[in-house]
Amino acid sequence: MSYLLKLLLPLLFASTLLNADTISKNKIISHIKTTVTSQTGNSYQPTLLALYQKSNFKPFWIDKQHRYQREKLIKALDNPLFNYKKKPFDLPKIKEFYYLLDNNMVDSSQKASLYAALDVMLTNSFVRLADFVVRGDVDWALVQKKLANFEDDGQKVKAVWEMQTKPIPKTEALYSAIQSSSVSTYLHSQLPMKKRYRALVKMLEKYRSLENFPAIPYTKEDPSYGDTRRKSVELIKKRLQITGELSKEVELDSDYDSTLQKAVEKFQESHNLQKENKISKVMLYYLNQPLQHYINQIITNLDKTKLYPSSFEGEHIEINLPDFGLRYYNGNHKPFKSPLVVGRLDRPTPLFSDKLEYMTLNPTWTVPNNLVKKDLIPALRDNPY
Incomplete structure (x- = not known):
């Protein structure tokens, strides 16, 4: 989503949904009830039904007084702190509905049903986002099944992982968050292992912003401290500059000097490698791992935090x-x-x-x-x- 679009979205939502107040509330309520009860294929339908039953099927998001919580939800759906996998959560469809309504491209006889569909879609997106924050999207039962059938070189391996999976967020808590316009506060309260989780998300955003790593060729002799005119050293310096072990102010030459050695030691320590005054083939293996490999590792660790308590x-x-x-x-x-x-x-x-x-x-x-x-x-x- 472009920066300009992010700025325009709150204004777009505000101008569009003011018109929802002029449409018969009873019509919208009737369409909401029909929409929710008909979503039998949606795994979150029981939660949606329970939420709307609490409000007598009145809309949560589309009235004028709902503007603040509406904007908070839209921002939360696009916030990597909650949605680090960049899942769509129906946001493209939500934008499409806003566009149609804002440009008066919907027949007056269809507006009530579209407003109802939009409100239910926003509620469904909130429930799905909350569930992703609490439980994630990994099928842990499938993970356990694969562990039970794990083999190494054709031999059965006993692998034990005592998982403590969490239930879907409680309807009462979700309803309270919507009614009190505290969607963002509620989502923050559900983050697992908060300090480490936030650090991982910050690291993920950093790695997503990096340029691709250069491919460093293997050589017969390992580059060592004091070497000069080693072509691979220049690429190694470039690689370490990208991830921050080496300052970007350091000249990209082919000399293995003390400045590079300090950067090498930082990399060795962070990857739990043996401290050496050279770049071994083991270290070169890690240096040559593609950027996406590290991004996937961070995401996997974020997924695993869902199995742990908040602290x-x-x-x-x-x-x-x-x-x-x-x-x-x-x-x-x-x-x-x-x-x-x-x-x-x-x-x-x-x-x-x-x-x-x-x-x-x-x-x-x-x-x-x-x-x-x-x-x-x-x-x-x-x-x-």
């Missing part, structure tokens, strides 16, 4: 498997962190959330049967001595 308890332990790290939090403080050993691909660490009731210091350790069968016995067979 954790003040004192909690968090284990980040991809980061190989354990962190202990006490309020806003992080007094302890530690590296961690995690499961292999064919024996992944289970994902779960539970209460820690006690801790055993310096415990004895007995080799589990699983390790005896899958590791020790095969190793002894290969080398019995």
Whole structure:
């Protein structure tokens, strides 16, 4: 949506919907009732019906006094904080209806039905947006099914992920948000893991604004600190400038100097790579990942926040498997962190959330049967001595 169109939309909505007040309210109410009850193929129809029953099928959005909440909803539908996947939520159709009404392109006998359809469409878009904020659009049941059938090299893998999915937003809360003109406030209150979620959305917007990454060729010898006249170094500098590890003021030459080394270390740290005074082939692999790969990663992490509450308890332990790290939090403080050993691909660490009731210091350790069968016995067979 262009900047000009964004400016014009609120004005367009205001001028158009003032006319809704001049049309028989009873006609609009009748059409709303017919429209809602006929949407049997819409999975949100029960929620829509419950909302309109609470208002005796009176419109929520199209009257003059609804202008403020109408504008708030339109902005929310296009706000990446709530709609980071840029889902349409019927916004193109809503604009089309506004255009037809604003330009008097609808027969007077059809206006009541169109206003009713528009009001129901706006309500449906709000319900869908709220549900996306709370639950997202990932089919977690399908994810669980795929985990149950997960295999590695033809071998069955036991992968456990204890998910706590959320229900659809409550009708009472949705109705209250509409009636009190607090649509935006309500949506903000439903954001999961607010601090991290906002940081991820901010990062997503940053990556979406970046230019495509250059392809960096692999070389026989890794570019190392102190090298000069290495053609690939210039491309590496360009790549690191795009994502911000290297200042854009740095000259794009072919010398591997101390400034580049600092940028390389930043990249290595952020990607959990071994700190080296060179650009290894492993690091080059990550540098050559396309921009869309990182965008998809951020979106996936945003999707996963839907499985968590708005915040954790003040004192909690968090284990980040991809980061190989354990962190202990006490309020806003992080007094302890530690590296961690995690499961292999064919024996992944289970994902779960539970209460820690006690801790055993310096415990004895007995080799589990699983390790005896899958590791020790095969190793002894290969080398019995």
